Amino acid sequence: MDRLFPLHGEVMCYDWGVKGTHSMVARLAQQGSNVDVDPERPYAELWMGTHVTAPSKCPSHPTPTTTLRDVLRNQPSLLSNPTSSNSNTQAEEFPDFHLPFLFKVLSIGNALSIQAHPDKELARRLHATRPDLYRDDNHKPEMAVALSEFEALCGFKPLAEIADTVEKVPELGDLIGTRVMERLRRASGGHLATDDGSKMLNGHRPNEVENHQREALRTVFATLMQCAPATVSERLSACVTRLTGEGKNVESYPRGTPEELFLRLDRQFPGGDVGCFGALLLNYVRLQPGEALFLGANEPHAYLSGDCIECMASSDNVVRAGLTPKLKDVPVLVQMLTYNAHAASEQILAGTPISAKTTLYAPPIPEFSVLRTELDPGDHDVNPGVSGPSIILVTEGDVELSYLCEDSTTTVVEGKLGSIFYLAPEATLELRCKPTSRTIVYRAFYDSRGGLETSKI
Structure with missing residues (x-):
């Protein structure tokens, strides 16, 4: 399988969501994954990742119900640098071929609960x-x-x-x-x-x-x-x-x-x-x-x-x-x-601008960071490769994504509203906006090196 390939996320309907196509979650799923939208259902969350509750599917796989985790299990090189042979590091970073992060979109009509999430020590005790x-x-x-x-x-x-x-x-x-x-x-x-x-x-x-x-x-x-x-x-x-x-x-x-x-x-x-x-x-x-x-x-x-x-x-x-x-x-x-x-x-x-078009949100934890790229018609930007996996989501407009791997091969894919892609490590990504309207693209990623080298952008 290619190192950049499409995904279908899983839609979750909860009472606090937004009904029908008034929900951004519903619109993204409808446009990106051909989901039939019921105008009376509250569409609350779109999950993207390998979490067992709602794992993403790989529609380009010969069996469209194949999950992203299935693909990663069969092709472990999609999780790490293709030139790396350190399987021990991969097993530690991606136990049982799970991504270290879960990526979502939420559409909220009514308030969610007052809540908190446990730290690792408490999570182990509670579980x-x-x-x-x-x-x-x-x-x-x-x-x-x-x-x-x-x-x-x-x-x-x-x-x-x-x-x-x-x-x-x-x-x-x-x-x-x-x-x-x-x-x-x-x-x-x-x-x-x-x-x-x-x-x-x-x-x-x-x-x-x-x-x-x-x-x-x-x-x-x-x-x-x-x-x-x-x-x-x-x-x-x-x-x-x-x-x-x-x-x-x-x-x-x-x-x-x-x-x-x-x-x-x-x-x-x-x-x-x-x-x-x-x-x-x-x-x-x-x-x-x-x-x-x-x-x-x-x-x-x-x-x-x-x-x-x-x-x-x-x-x-x-x-x-x-x-x-x-x-x-x-x-x-x-x-x-x-x-x-x-x-x-x-x-x-507010995030940190790392180019004229891209903002980095880097929380003080190792599991994930997020990039937001906003392009006007005809604009383009380049994101450097990172040492871990990425999930890409188009939330507005049409975009052309192309990536250059270390072996100098290039692949180009078309993205539109709701398109989701998996991107393997160490691939330099170019984003080019179509001339019709602006586009906004989000990218969640894990980088074992601890952060982007912004000088590369």
Whole structure:
């Protein structure tokens, strides 16, 4: 098989997705893989990779149901440098011929659950004790790159902002309690400078301050999430009544404010979901196309609306605690979180331009990076070869892809909206936009060398 070949991703339909061709996932699958789209089904995710839950297929193979993993098992050279003979390294990097990353597109109509993903150590423990819930032993750091305007919750707000939110939503304060809130307020302020220039809070050094703040935040979150369901329902009802008095509704409040967010989530998850309050402790961010979020292990988050590219370590481990009818593993989530608190602006990644046309998103983990190439009609750009495998997705327009291998052979393929390709290592890739309209191409890749040599671009 060639070292650049087409794939068909697998479509996943969940209740939080977007119906019919209003969903970008549906449009990509329809155009790229000839999927029949039901206008009444919510198309939520497009999976690209080797994950056992929904492995990609290879339509150019004599048997179209052949999975990408089957092809890689039969031709291991597609996973590594064709001149390399180090099979031990390949076995370590790609156990059982799996890619180290999972590439997705998400179309979100209703909010996803408040969740976090375990680190490797916790993932191993959870899988060993609850394999029915946690089906693999890998961590799941992930990155989202906005394809449209995209709303999300990510990480805890700074403590002072949480205290301000409680002032705006007093029913939240009722659930947390006066003593716990007072502890949070004390932890959030009172910094003094010492003679040696270090910072103190009530006589404590910076690391003691941070630990004190984390423990105060942990107490707030745990107290809220462990409230009796009947009490949560009563306070939710009271909050809705107050916010919708005098003829007001969710549209009466600016989008993303605590009041608007609370009413929106209550409308999506009626019946007393504590996540409607829990969401108010997290940073609200609104991304524009091309902006990104990196979500490390043990950090709380929830996607709210819009379309995004998502790339993650190859795992499906999720610990949930709100905004979901699924199992809420509150004790595990409360225990696992880092309780770091940062401003919303610190959560957004702009990416690094590595050419006039291509942006690199390189999170601080080895499993994956992502390239975004945007070309105007007639433009072209060149991406260097990397030491590991890549998956390429066309999200807009028509493009000609050509690659030059080390043996100087060249292959050219045509890509359109929804086209997906696998690219083997060490192939230099040229992207050329057709003259009719601009094109946008995303490429997820693994590079054992630790990153692109940008001077080659």
